[in-house]
Amino acid sequence: MGHQGEYIDIHGKLLPHAVVLLFLRGLERKGDVKSYCNGANVAGRWFFQIFNKEFVEELAQVINKALGLRRKKPPVLEIMSGDGRLTEFLQPLIKRRIIATDSKDGRYNIGYPKWVETLDATEAVRKYSPSFIVMCWEPHLSMTGIELVKSGIPIAWIGNPNMCGHTDIFDHPHIPLESRYALSRHDFFLKQEFKTDIFFFNCKPEWI
Numbered sequence: 001m002g003h004q005g006e007y008i009d010i011h012g013k014l015l016p017h018a019v020v021l022l023f024l025r026g027l028e029r030k031g032d033v034k035s036y037c038n039g040a041n042v043a044g045r046w047f048f049q050i051f052n053k054e055f056v057e058e059l060a061q062v063i064n065k066a067l068g069l070r071r072k073k074p075p076v077l078e079i080m081s082g083d084g085r086l087t088e089f090l091q092p093l094i095k096r097r098i099i100a101t102d103s104k105d106g107r108y109n110i111g112y113p114k115w116v117e118t119l120d121a122t123e124a125v126r127k128y129s130p131s132f133i134v135m136c137w138e139p140h141l142s143m144t145g146i147e148l149v150k151s152g153i154p155i156a157w158i159g160n161p162n163m164c165g166h167t168d169i170f171d172h173p174h175i176p177l178e179s180r181y182a183l184s185r186h187d188f189f190l191k192q193e194f195k196t197d198i199f200f201f202n203c204k205p206e207w208i
């Protein structure tokens with residue numbers, strides 16, 4: 001808890017999975033998960049996926065394998081990044097620059113920092129021709145993910161297949177990570193019912 005009784009910022013720094021899970025179980029006992037993820041925390045953060053060290057490390061490992069030994073250095077691109085926290089957590093772990101972008105479309109109460117570039121996802125891909133795309137909690141029924149999969153660029157799609165994006169995206173070849181560390185605002189932490197994963201598109205099995 002903060003000085004005025006607000007909850008700590010679980011995204012203040014990258015914490016181990018066990019610590020984050022324990023915290024979320026405490027929130028769930030009090031019925032506070034939703035409000036917590038909707039800004040009722042000292043940092044006022046609004047987020048969908050809840051990051052932890054193991055989760056970010058396993059994502060970084062795949063990205064690094066995908067980047068391989070290529071001499072050309074196009075950046076990694078996070079689209080729909082929200083407050084950019086995933087990009088900040090990933091950057092020290094990956095060997096390429098990562099750029100966070102978001103259209104900041106005003107439908108969410110997310111506190112977007114200025115350094116997160118205001119850019120529509122498709123335009124961002126056109127601008128940066130990235131070597132790898134990260135997208136986390138694409139809005140429900142958005143078709144952008146499907147369009148980007150068709151580009152052939154390796155993509156890490158994070159979220160729940162029924163709650164984000166369009167389920168047709170799964171008609172395209174993909175590999176689920178089956179992460180033990182994926183946590184989100186819609187999970188039941190006490191019952192251990194976890195709803196999200198990382199799905200890799202345009203990625204080789206040996207990277208995962």
Ligand SMILES: C[S@@+](CC[C@H](N)C(=O)[O-])C[C@H]1O[C@@H](n2cnc3c(N)ncnc32)[C@H](O)[C@@H]1O
Binds near residue numbers: 047049104139
């Ligand atoms: C559900 S939020 C997810 C935010 C963050 N990735 C997370 O997991 O908490 C969706 C985000 O996508 C952004 N967004 C929606 N459509 C977009 C588009 N076409 N291009 C870029 N960003 C978009 C919204 O502004 C919002 O920040």
